[in-house]
């Protein structure tokens with residue numbers, strides 16, 4: 158356990174909506190931030206007088222647009238608001254977050270006052286100067302929020318935590334944006350006074366905010382400390398990854414002091430140097446391993462000390478374990494793919510398998526199928542690419558079939574193209590029901606949605622199916638076992654992924 162607080166941010170325009178949001182926020186919040194800049198200006202005074210009668214910890218904010226607020230507020234309006242607040246809050250019941258410029262003018266007795274700065278420029282180097290300016294004011298808490306376009310932009314504000322501890326200051330360091338999410342998750346464990354959360358997904362009041370429920374139930378932020386082992390998914394984008402939900406469910410199941418975090422990384426070289434490698438790192442988060450996803454699965458290899466046989470043959474690493482300062486690479490996609498297939502189909506020796514697509518996932522599937530002595534044919538829109546891959550793995554290739562042509566000469570059909578994924582391809586299928594008849598099994602690597610057009614086509618043709626979630630969970634389980642040497646809890650990991658998908 159740490160002593161940090163969860164502050165849920167509430168942004169409502171009307172009294173009715175505000176009351177509803179406060180009730181919802183109270184489920185998880187230690188402190189509820191009332192964004193007065195969201196409220197209809199005609200009800201501000203009335204709301205302020207009323208909230209003083211409620212027995213809850215509120216934080217009052219009245220933020221101008223240029224500092225991330227909801228609407229334009231001129232200096233005079235802000236000054237009047239805060240004078241009115243100070244008059245009403247004489248008993249110092251409420252917290253207040255007052256921007257630096259106003260604190261130079263208002264006469265504040267130091268109590269429950271946060272002095273804040275919000276920098277959207279992405280110039281993280283400014284954080285130290287901002288810290289020094291903010292410390293001029295004798296506020297109880299300092300809040301520095303900077304925009305992070307890349308994870309490297311979040312290092313400067315994080316380093317201030319160490320300094321604040323030495324100088325006995327209570328700091329709230331936040332790197333905004335997807336690339337700064339990790340600061341919101343790990344802040345409390347490293348001494349931040351508070352972390353901000355949204356009411357729910359879709360109700361964020363700042364970029365990169367995580368819902369209070371996810372912060373507490375998935376990331377268990379209040380249970381983390383400096384000894385917590387850190388894992389995560391390194392890629393770009395990572396915002397929609399299900400891996401944090403699967404792995405954190407597994408850590409919780411085994412009651413491990415470990416957390417799994419999305420790390421949006423654009424510059425892999427700098428990330429490895431500044432966060433991972435003992436000799437060069439600037440920030441020590443107690444990293445023990447990470448998953449690697451698009452676009453870094455190949456590029457990570459040059460940073461590793463050793464890689465396993467599967468990763469070498471496939472030419473891609475999706476798992477890194479860190480032990481005694483060394484980085485070990487693995488590929489669990491191949492095993493993750495083959496395990497559900499073996500369980501459904503049985504012995505794969507001499508089975509005739511059509512792989513649709515010739516990208517990275519296809520490589521892992523072909524590698525795994527070859528090990529099982531299956532007979533593989535690759536079908537891809539780029540015939541040259543399919544042939545190159547087929548030659549490398551000593552399998553067959555062919556041009557894509559027309560809609561009138563059947564796959565009946567195959568036992569198993571595997572989709573490794575993105576056709577069917579939510580978004581631009583969601584209505585597309587790599588094969589139709591009429592083409593699938595007489596095939597024994599259809600395997601779609603797509604898991605979002607669970608029911609893809611390809612799976613529906615197979616069902617129409619009364620062919621048994623395996624969906625992509627099975628592979629996702631299985632490859633995640635192998636990762637968990639590599640990192641922890643414990644049995645991965647399949648039921649909990651699948652349920653967590655499925656809950657998030659739904």
Ligand code: NAP
Nearest residue numbers: 514515516517518519538539573574575602625626628629
């Ligand atoms: P990738 O390297 O980009 O390969 C995609 C393949 O699909 C390429 O051969 C590509 O052809 C082909 N393709 C793309 N659009 C197409 C279209 N409109 N029509 C026909 N073929 C098309 O991607 P990947 O890493 O292999 O991943 C492929 C899919 O598998 C992704 O949707 C991913 O989410 C899913 N996946 C799932 C799991 C899991 O655990 N369930 C694991 C890995 C991947 P070109 O080369 O001509 O572009």
